[in-house]
Amino acid sequence: MLSKNQIKLIKSLGQKKNRQQLGLFTVEGIKGINEFLDSDFELESLFTTELIFDTSANKTNEISEIELKKVSSLKNPNTALAIFKIPKPVQPSNDGLIVVLDDVRDPGNLGTIIRLCDWYGVEDLVCSKATVDCYNSKVVQATMGSLTRVNVVYLDLEDYLKSQKNSFGTFMSGENIYTTNLPETGVVILGNEANGISENIKSMVERKITIPQFGKNQTTESLNVANATAIILSEFKRRTIEK
């Protein structure tokens, strides 16, 4: 059974300000929920049409398919919806490669970038305050569980970058990513989908890098930010094999 208050709570978590105020967010689907249950995230409550999860009885609510449909953000809800607590922010380390996002707005892009960080062993993802919230349900869905393994922090980028060495920014022109020297430790900054890296951050970038175009077509478009992240992480990390 879903009470009116529970419905109201779940729906309210669709908005960032409510998530932040209550310190809660939702995860949907068997696989995603199990990834969060297996992690350090703390379960607040679970709503499920099948009692197949390893959760304590007082946090588990059996509900009907119709009730699930009512609160789900998915077209085709998958068995369960869970509410987890948003963990306290952990400061990024000063070691290894760190990805920095300057106002990435698309939830799918952020979700995919978190998944890429997970794949390439990037432990910290620093986001500007205007970057889409990583506890947005579309982001959580797109991360496929990677959000449990990557530390995502929202900081004032200007402040943060002041204390960082080896900062790389991705631009339409700059050092060729394939032929330039890349360190194992540093920060890689990627910009907004439409406008790239903002002017105030641009001036703080130590090294401008670019992914060159091949072939005879020289398009004026840039690559999608998630694809650019994929290629750049690939380049930084493959160098660590060769050493």
Place this chain on the structure above:
Amino acid sequence: MLSKNQIKLIKSLGQKKNRQQLGLFTVEGIKGINEFLDSDFELESLFTTELIFDTSANKTNEISEIELKKVSSLKNPNTALAIFKIPKPVQPSNDGLIVVLDDVRDPGNLGTIIRLCDWYGVEDLVCSKATVDCYNSKVVQATMGSLTRVNVVYLDLEDYLKSQKNSFGTFMSGENIYTTNLPETGVVILGNEANGISENIKSMVERKITIPQFGKNQTTESLNVANATAIILSEFKRRTIEK
């Protein structure tokens, strides 16, 4: 003015079978339409709220914002919608790097992959018959004009691959893409979002390649197919610089 028949025609082009029967597809927005007008694609008719395009008068229809909204597939229609003719399929060349998609279903993924082919100078993209139609409006939108510069062909993959040498398939395990030898000419096969490369195609792959995971997290998820394409094209193409 938009006639009832014109509205009916435009709406009918939302379906693949109608696009194929009529040999027509739609493009929306100023930038996208201009990319197609500047290419070898042939304009059938243009519907626009502003007469800002370099098109012949008998193919140009001035319409109102309200009329555009009625036929647009976008939430926020952008000035114009054009109908172009689907060109005759061109057989892929047997030179250079060719990307092959085995049942990629998501329009955003196909659009992004076409954009990546354009960026990396891949001239031919061979798709299985079950791969999403490249003239689907969401694909056209996601390609950002790259569809005018990449030859997309739908073929029976088993037939096609019989005559191909140097075929590479992407799998969760295989030769490490970063350390294995990669030729300049060959075909790279990427599989369906959920199921990867199908069984019958798998047996035709000469070399299985993989993008290794880094760091301590070993996720069971694979990378998104568009990101995998980005990383693989990046690896194949950077080798051509070093030579």
